[in-house]
Amino acid sequence: xxxxxxxxxxxxxxxxxxxxxxxxxxxxxxxxxxxxxxxxxxxxxxxxxxxxxxxxxxxxxxxxxxxxxxxxxxxxxxxxxxxxxxxxxxxxxxxxxxxxxxxxxxxxxxxxxxxxxx
Amino acid sequence: xxxxxxxxxxxxxxxxxxxxxxxxxxxxxxxxxxxxxxxxxxxxxxxxxxxxxxxxxxxxxxxxxxxxxxxxxxxxxxxxxxxxxxxxxxxxxxxxxxxxxxxxxxxxxxxxxxxxxx
DNA sequence: CAGAATCCCACTCGATACTG
DNA sequence: CAGTATCGAGTGGGATTCTG
Numbered sequence: 001x002x003x004x005x006x007x008x009x010x011x012x013x014x015x016x017x018x019x020x021x022x023x024x025x026x027x028x029x030x031x032x033x034x035x036x037x038x039x040x041x042x043x044x045x046x047x048x049x050x051x052x053x054x055x056x057x058x059x060x061x062x063x064x065x066x067x068x069x070x071x072x073x074x075x076x077x078x079x080x081x082x083x084x085x086x087x088x089x090x091x092x093x094x095x096x097x098x099x100x101x102x103x104x105x106x107x108x109x110x111x112x113x114x115x116x117x118x
Numbered sequence: 119x120x121x122x123x124x125x126x127x128x129x130x131x132x133x134x135x136x137x138x139x140x141x142x143x144x145x146x147x148x149x150x151x152x153x154x155x156x157x158x159x160x161x162x163x164x165x166x167x168x169x170x171x172x173x174x175x176x177x178x179x180x181x182x183x184x185x186x187x188x189x190x191x192x193x194x195x196x197x198x199x200x201x202x203x204x205x206x207x208x209x210x211x212x213x214x215x216x217x218x219x220x221x222x223x224x225x226x227x228x229x230x231x232x233x234x235x236x
Numbered sequence: 237c238a239g240a241a242t243c244c245c246a247c248t249c250g251a252t253a254c255t256g
Numbered sequence: 257c258a259g260t261a262t263c264g265a266g267t268g269g270g271a272t273t274c275t276g
Contacts, residue, residue, distance in 0.1 A: 012138070012177060013206060016130045018249075034258050045250060046259060059130060060224025066258095072256095074258060081220055084213070088131060091209045095202070102199055106178025136269070152238050163270060164239060184238095190276095192238060 012103075013092040016059075019044055019052045021089055024078065027062065028086060031077035061085060128221075131210040134177075137162055137170045139207055142200060145180065149195035179203060 015021040019041065026032060026040055034049075041049060053076060056062040061082030065075045096103075133139040137159065144150060144158055152167075159167060171194060174180035179200030183193045214221075 012134045012179075012203075014132045020130065045252090047251095047261090048249065050259060051248090058225055058228040059221055060228075061130075072257065081217055081224075084217065085130075088206075088209050088213045091206050092131075095206045099199055099202065103177055106199075107176055110176040110178075163272090165241090165271095166269060168239060169268090190237060 010103075011096055013096065015085065015089060015092075016055060017052050019049065020056060023049075023052055023056065024061070024082060024085060024089065027076060027078045027082070031065070031075040033073050033075055037076065056082065129214055130221075131214065133203065133207060133210075134173060135170050137167065138174060141167075141170055141174065142179070142196065142203055142207065145194060145196045145200070146204060149183070149193040151191050151193055155194065174200065 015024070022041060023037065026037055034046075034053075037049065037053075038044070038046070044052075053062060053064070057064050060079055062076050063079050065077070067073050067075065133142070140159060141155065144155055152171075155167065155171075156162070156164070162170075171180060171182070175182050175194075178197055180194050181197050183195070185191050185193065
């Protein structure tokens, strides 16, 4: 899922925006700071990551906690509702894992047939 | 899911393009013709429905059968792989049904707070 | 009947640069 | 550190009209 060679854009199942599912899985192990999220999600620009987090926050799936101090830091964590999304995500991942090869094969032969028709 | 008052665009879980999940559920009961699909999916223009069906066909989720004759007609039906998608879809639907109200409430209070901050 | 052609809008995503 | 500002490209969806 975090593999660049396996772009999730090919996956027929999506949760929220492009990065939402990844963000949720990154928060599975507990609260994470913005810059901590940027490590596994280094392909996401801060602006886009922020928007994704805001959307999740708006839906009550993620809670945003600001810790003021000398060096301010912000933590994001899953709410119970957000955590409950892990189950459908896991089901979707299992489906994709089981049918990924069939999907790729189907696309290949479809595209081949289309190319032959021209 | 087919309700206009419940736009699936608010649903955080999506399968394929905007109409894919609906198409799949329409095909659950057996093969359907293009114009039959257009009845429950009357909000979808033919072009968009065609594109959605083609995408599903490309992924091997739907099979397209052309019956030539005096009056030509085309039938679409789920492949076994397509049918297997019904399970993740059902899980997603169950999740949404269970958390829909929380989602709406969260959005409302988030938007209220945002409006108050300005 | 089952689409294809054309045009267009809105929105998402991303790159880059900047800031309290 | 945790974002915001700006700009640009690409994509998806839709309205309308036409066709083998």
